[in-house]
Amino acid sequence: MDHITFLVAVVIVTALAFDFTNGFHDTANAMATSIATGALKPKTAVLIAGVLNIVGAFLSTEVAKTISGGIVDDTLVSPGMIFAGLVGAILWNLLTWLVGLPSSSSHALFGGLIGAVWVGAGADGVHFTKVVEKVLIPALASPLVAGIAALIATYFAYKLTARARKDSVTKGFRAGQIASASLVSLAHGTNDAQKTMGIITLTLISAGALGHDAGPPVWVIASAGLAIGLGTYLGGWRIIRTMGKGLTEIQSPQGFAAETASTAVILTSAHLGFALSTTQVASGSILGAGLGRRLAEVRWGVAGRMVMAWLITLPAAALVGGVSAGAVRYGGTFGTVVVALVAVAVAAGIVLAARRNPVHANNVNETHEVSIKATEPTSVGTAA
Amino acid sequence: MNLDWSALGQVAAVSLGVTVAVVVVFAVGVLGLARVEGARENDGGTHALGLAQAGLCFVACAAVVAYGIYLIVPQFH
Numbered sequence: 001m002d003h004i005t006f007l008v009a010v011v012i013v014t015a016l017a018f019d020f021t022n023g024f025h026d027t028a029n030a031m032a033t034s035i036a037t038g039a040l041k042p043k044t045a046v047l048i049a050g051v052l053n054i055v056g057a058f059l060s061t062e063v064a065k066t067i068s069g070g071i072v073d074d075t076l077v078s079p080g081m082i083f084a085g086l087v088g089a090i091l092w093n094l095l096t097w098l099v100g101l102p103s104s105s106s107h108a109l110f111g112g113l114i115g116a117v118w119v120g121a122g123a124d125g126v127h128f129t130k131v132v133e134k135v136l137i138p139a140l141a142s143p144l145v146a147g148i149a150a151l152i153a154t155y156f157a158y159k160l161t162a163r164a165r166k167d168s169v170t171k172g173f174r175a176g177q178i179a180s181a182s183l184v185s186l187a188h189g190t191n192d193a194q195k196t197m198g199i200i201t202l203t204l205i206s207a208g209a210l211g212h213d214a215g216p217p218v219w220v221i222a223s224a225g226l227a228i229g230l231g232t233y234l235g236g237w238r239i240i241r242t243m244g245k246g247l248t249e250i251q252s253p254q255g256f257a258a259e260t261a262s263t264a265v266i267l268t269s270a271h272l273g274f275a276l277s278t279t280q281v282a283s284g285s286i287l288g289a290g291l292g293r294r295l296a297e298v299r300w301g302v303a304g305r306m307v308m309a310w311l312i313t314l315p316a317a318a319l320v321g322g323v324s325a326g327a328v329r330y331g332g333t334f335g336t337v338v339v340a341l342v343a344v345a346v347a348a349g350i351v352l353a354a355r356r357n358p359v360h361a362n363n364v365n366e367t368h369e370v371s372i373k374a375t376e377p378t379s380v381g382t383a384a
Numbered sequence: 385m386n387l388d389w390s391a392l393g394q395v396a397a398v399s400l401g402v403t404v405a406v407v408v409v410f411a412v413g414v415l416g417l418a419r420v421e422g423a424r425e426n427d428g429g430t431h432a433l434g435l436a437q438a439g440l441c442f443v444a445c446a447a448v449v450a451y452g453i454y455l456i457v458p459q460f461h
Contacts, residue, residue: 059457137392145396152400153407160411164418172414176445183452190456257407264399264406267455272391 007336011079011203014086014340016227019196021093022105023053023231026192028239029102029262029282030184033255033289035364036244039177042235042361049185050233056189057197057225071110071134072117073125077206080328080336081113081120082199087343088112088321094350096309100238100246100359100370103309104277108317109195110135115318116325138276139310142265143284150254150261150285154292157253173252180259187266188278189228196224237359238370243283245368246302248290257292258285280310299368406448413441 030052031045040048089105089112096103110131117125161169197216204210210217216224244250250258262278262285269276283306290298324343327335357371419434454460 056456059459133388141392141396145399149400149403153403156404156408157411160408161414161418164415165422168418168421169414172417173410176410176414179445179449183449186453186456253411256410257403260406260410261399261403263452264402265395267452268395268398268402271455272388272395 005079005207007079007083007333008203008207008209010336010340011083011086012200014083014090015196015199015203016223018086018090018093018105018109018199019193019224019227020231021090021097022109022192022196023050023228024234024236025093025097025102025105025231025239026188026278027232027235028243029278030181030188030259031235032240032243032282033250033258033286034177034181035240036250037174037177037252037255039174039252039255040181042237042240042364045181046233046235046361048182049188050229052182052185053189053193053232054225054229056186056191057193057228058221059186059190071127071130072113073121073127074202074205074212076121076125077117077202078120079203079207081116081325082203082206083116083336084120084324084328084339085109085112085114085116085317085321086199087324087339088115088317088319091320091343091346092313092317094347096313097236097238098350098354098372100242101306101309102239102243102279102283103306103313104139104279105192106195106277106279107135107139107310107313109199111314111317112321113199114314115321115323118318119322119325120329138269139280142269142276143280145284146261146265146281147284147288147291149264150258150288151292153257153261154254154289157257158293161253170252173256176256177252177259180256180263183263184259184266184278184282185232187263187270189225191266191270191276191278193221193224193228196227197221200224235361237361237364238354241359241364241368241370242302242306243286245365246299246370247283247286247306248296248298249368250286250289251293254289254293254296258282258289261285261288402448406445409441410445413438413445416441 027046027049031049034040035042035045089108092108093105114126197220200220201216205212262282265281266278287298287303290296324339327339353372357373359370416434416437419431423429423431
């Protein structure tokens, strides 16, 4: 363990913090529709998701190896750059959580990393063709595939059960949702915990603590699994509200169809080693399910904002990552400390801003809007 | 750039097929269940066909779930 310097330790802590925001951000992917349809109580849903994320993290480590050996040049990457990239990813995750937008944690991570390596080591350190091949193409294709699958499946689900007893149908699909949502959570653990494991492994490789083609050690798997599980359990309720209520009003057959589509896409992709975004897959599924039920209202304004967030996630995180990497590169230890302090301050500011209009397990289904304006419970009708 | 289009196509085709198949089979199962519950409410009897239909469909879905878990866990391979 001689190789683990102070900076490496800071990177590992930051990576776990990112992993936490990742779980926090992505609880919605598996559970939003189950919570919205009442298939699971909010608290039960996040508990199941958290536990299955941890289990999933232990089950598969295939993707972690492809990320650390893929999109950036491992030999040029320093722990400082990884730190800078993670800062970009964390801040973007928190900001999108504040406004309740389900953006991709994976893209935030890749963006932050790309920006940091670009500034820190030059554009040569980034394998742009790999980025397109491993990240962008699956990111474009996967929500589309999931959406179409969910749309067709929803259509058939309603067509087949149109004349059956409504309460039996609702009850049946709710039960099915518990299974399908659990599978999404498990798949999420196997998929997303890998990303942090990949980053920590990449750090250890760059610090010389591990060989160039090493896989993640057990303690890395365990801590990454716990961080994502805890984040998932605490639940990003703001995003859960947007995905369960904001995009469209979800009924249990739609929820089942959406979750089945998400599971199918995530599992087949993970099996073939694509690092796709669970968030985009799940959002695509929900939109598809919304369109598949006739007369279901899809709020295109919300969907449009969400897609905008997807588009700017990678560059925005890259920008923050790049600026941070600049500070680390030219400011040395002082720069690193400044970046860390600024990041903590901004994160605290975002959390405080969210407090003004909190969304939690008890009010998640009350409305479909996530606002950052303060609620005024005492005053009934304000002028202006 | 060496984009693996066949892998991507595989993901799309398999996902689409599996999703629609599972949801349709599950819906048929739910239909069976609805028949059973309807019969129970109307005359207190059981609807044997509905029960068989529901059971068969749900077992099929459970098998897909089991296969999904098998795919997730590399230790099973």
